[in-house]
Amino acid sequence: MLAWFFSGAFLIGVVLFQPIPAVSAETTDTVCYECHGNMPGTLGEPVKLWRSSIHAENGISCHSCHGGDSKDMANAMSRDRGFLGVPKEKDIPAFCGRCHVGVLKDFKASAHGRALGKGGPTCVSCHGNHHVLKASLELINEKSCSRCHSYDRAKVIKTAMQDTEKLIVDIEGRIAAYKKIGADIDRLEKGLFAVRNHFHSLFHNVDVEKVKKEASQIQSDLKKLEETLAKMxxxxxxxxxAGVVTVAVALLAALLFHLLGKTFKHEKDV
Ligand code: HEC
Ligand code: HEC
Ligand code: HEC
Ligand code: HEC
Ligand code: HEC
Incomplete structure (x- = not known):
């Protein structure tokens, strides 16, 4: 029990205190995927899907989600070792939300969260369960979002967010270019970091008016960063x-000296 509390606290800590160091899946072999990797059908499939996921890339393994003992072949799936099994549909948000605390909070407060168990989506409806990839606005698409309702409201959200995302990417590129030449971009980077975090916490509310309003607030924050960049x-x-002028003056001076030198030499020779 105590061990569970601590490992739970650790996991939450892992996500709260980013950046999370990447753990190579190869260095953390577990009995879970050793055994499941050789199994047919739905018992083996998760291993194949998980291998190329963002979770595998960040050292989040079978037991990180499902619990259990990843080192003990015989007791791996024992409830005494904290094995949680497969979550029921209505328990999935809390299952994923152990680590994605902020997302869970927004989701629960949203129209989607309120429809949980009554035809609403869970995290895996949009992200999948084992083949979870880096999130992007591509996840908002007609095929996925019109399974349950019309695509109209989804499209408004996507458009508002895409415009903002374009601005963010553009500013990111300009800051990176200044970083390369060693300019002082500390404050710009911090500013963009805060704006980007705010931006990526917009979606799960699925509140069209809120997204539109906050996206325009974020765009005006970004305009300020753009003004600083324009000044730079x-x-x-x-x-x-100034550099070009200096070089030109120097060249001109060199030429003059050269000519003068020649004239002087000429006079002496005569
Ligand atoms: C020695 C082989 C073996 C090991 C090791 C093993 N599993 Fe399993 N696992 C199975 C088999 C067989 C089943 C299907 C029968 C069952 O549910 O007990 C299964 C079922 C499951 C299920 C589905 C359970 C359900 O209720 O449908 C999950 C989830 C799972 N394993 C996760 C894990 C995790 C996480 C680990 C490591 C902590 C692990 N397994 C280690 C063989 C193994
Ligand atoms: C990011 C969390 C996460 C990770 C990591 C994860 N699973 Fe799962 N797994 C889930 C969820 C959520 C479900 C229930 C999915 C659903 O209902 O769509 C599930 C379902 C399953 C099932 C039931 C069969 C099925 O496909 O529905 C098995 C077996 C299973 N997982 C095994 C594994 C194994 C083995 C690993 C490691 C390779 C693993 N899982 C890694 C979240 C995870
Ligand atoms: C044990 C902790 C843990 C659990 C449980 C967990 N995740 Fe993750 N997840 C992480 C970590 C760590 C990362 C990689 C770092 C990051 O991007 O936050 C990540 C990344 C992600 C990303 C990509 C984020 C991005 O930046 O684009 C998505 C999407 C995601 N997880 C969804 C899920 C879903 C859906 C579930 C449940 C099926 C789940 N996670 C369960 C820890 C967890
Ligand atoms: C209706 C579809 C949908 C559902 C349901 C959903 N997501 Fe997302 N999720 C998205 C989209 C779209 C994005 C990309 C938003 C962006 O780029 O700002 C995203 C982004 C994320 C991210 C990365 C955001 C960040 O802060 O960087 C994580 C982590 C995540 N989702 C986890 C979850 C979890 C956990 C749940 C369940 C509690 C969940 N999602 C439910 C569609 C969904
Ligand atoms: C599994 C079914 C399901 C899927 C998939 C789904 N939704 Fe929903 N969605 C619902 C339900 C149920 C509601 C609440 C009833 C309603 O307003 O239609 C809802 C409501 C909404 C609302 C209105 C929110 C409000 O506060 O009025 C928006 C916007 C929305 N969804 C966007 C999306 C987007 C974007 C996607 C795809 C990334 C998506 N939905 C995928 C079931 C789903």
């Missing part, structure tokens, strides 16, 4: 011009 661009431009 102008300074950079001035420096470049």
């Amino acid at each position: 661009d102008r300074t950079q431009q001035r420096r470049k011009i």
Whole structure:
């Protein structure tokens, strides 16, 4: 029990205190996928799907989600070792939400969360269960979102978010370019980090009005970052011009010296 409490606290800690160090799946072999990997059908399938998931990439393995003892072949799936089994549909959000605390909170408060068990989606309806990939706006698409209702409201959310995402990507690129030449971009990076986090917490509410309102707030925050970048661009431009002028003056001076030298030599020779 106590061990469970601590491992639970640890897991929550792992997600709350990002960045999470990547653990290579190869260095953390478990009996779970050793045994399941050789099984046919639905018992073996999860291993194949999980291998190329973002969870495998980050060291989140079978037992991280399902519990159990990943080192003991004989007692791996014992309830005494914390094995949780397969969650029922209505328990899936809490199952995933042990680690994705903020997402769970937004989901529960949303129209989707309120429809849980009554025709609403769970986390796996959109992300899948074992082949979970890095999330993106591509997840909002007609095929996926029109399984239960019309695509209209989904489309409004996607459009509002796509415009904002474009701005974020553009600013990211410009900051990266300044980083390469060693400019001081500390404050810009911090600013963008905060805005990006705010942005990626918009979706799970699936509240069309809220997404539209907050997306425009986020866009005005991004405009401020763009203004700072534009100022830096102008300074950079001035420096470049000053550089070109300096070089030109230096060349001109060198040429003059050269010519003078020649004239002087000529006079001496005569
Ligand atoms: C020695 C082989 C073996 C090992 C080791 C093993 N499993 Fe299983 N697992 C099975 C078999 C066989 C079944 C199907 C029969 C059953 O449910 O007991 C199964 C079923 C499951 C199920 C579905 C249970 C259900 O209620 O439908 C899950 C989830 C699961 N295993 C996860 C794990 C995890 C997590 C681990 C490691 C902590 C693990 N297994 C280790 C053989 C194994
Ligand atoms: C990110 C969490 C997560 C990880 C990691 C994970 N599972 Fe699952 N697994 C689930 C969920 C959620 C379900 C229930 C899915 C559903 O109802 O769609 C499930 C269902 C299953 C089932 C029941 C059969 C099925 O496909 O519905 C088995 C067996 C299983 N998992 C085994 C494994 C094994 C073996 C691993 C490691 C390779 C693993 N799982 C890794 C979350 C996870
Ligand atoms: C044991 C903790 C844990 C559990 C349980 C868990 N995850 Fe994760 N998940 C992580 C970690 C760690 C990452 C990688 C770091 C990150 O991006 O947050 C991750 C990444 C993700 C991502 C990609 C996030 C991104 O940045 O694009 C999605 C989507 C996701 N998980 C969905 C799920 C779903 C759905 C479930 C339940 C089936 C689940 N997770 C269960 C720990 C967990
Ligand atoms: C209706 C579909 C849908 C459902 C249901 C859903 N998600 Fe998502 N999820 C998305 C979309 C779309 C994104 C990408 C949003 C973005 O790019 O900002 C996302 C993003 C994420 C991310 C990455 C966000 C971040 O903060 O970086 C995680 C983690 C995640 N979802 C986990 C979950 C979990 C856990 C649940 C269940 C409690 C869940 N999702 C339910 C569609 C869904
Ligand atoms: C498994 C069924 C299911 C899937 C899949 C699904 N939804 Fe929903 N959705 C519901 C239910 C049920 C409601 C609540 C009743 C309603 O408003 O239609 C809802 C409501 C909504 C609302 C209205 C929210 C509000 O506060 O009025 C939006 C927006 C929405 N969904 C977007 C999406 C998007 C985007 C996707 C795809 C990424 C999606 N849904 C996928 C079942 C689903």
